[in-house]
Amino acid sequence: MRHLKRILLGLILLLVAAATLVFVLENRQVATLVLFGWTTPQLPMAVFVSAALLVGLLVSPLLGMLFYGRLRMQLVSRQRQLVACQKELARLAGQSAEPAP
Structure with missing residues (x-):
């Protein structure tokens, strides 16, 4: 099984390399970009x-980490709220268990 994974990974890498080579050879026409003058x-x-592909590959994980961090902070906040609610529930349950005077 391990050898099969390595062979498949090697084939995928070869396909990506071949596709990249074909892309570069087919897009040799010269261009100029103008951005804000x-x-x-x-x-x-x-x-x-x-270059656009590489920038996207670098920026996407950074944005993903920011999104993950925000979700993680929300999770921690909700866990604190849950603990506080459980303590309050236990306190109220203890009060109702005592007989009324």
Whole structure:
């Protein structure tokens, strides 16, 4: 089973490498990007697309970590509320168990 996973991983990596090579070779036409008056030098289109892909690969995990952190803080807050409610419930249950005068 372990060898099968390694073989499949190797095949997937080869396919990704081949697709990347084909993409770069097919997108060699020169382009210039203009953003807010700033122009880039003329570079192959594959450079711009690859750069956008890499930026996305770097930014996505950071945004995911921020979202995860916010959810984690909400979970901790809810757990504190739960503990407080359980203590209050135990206190009220103890009061109702005592006979009324």
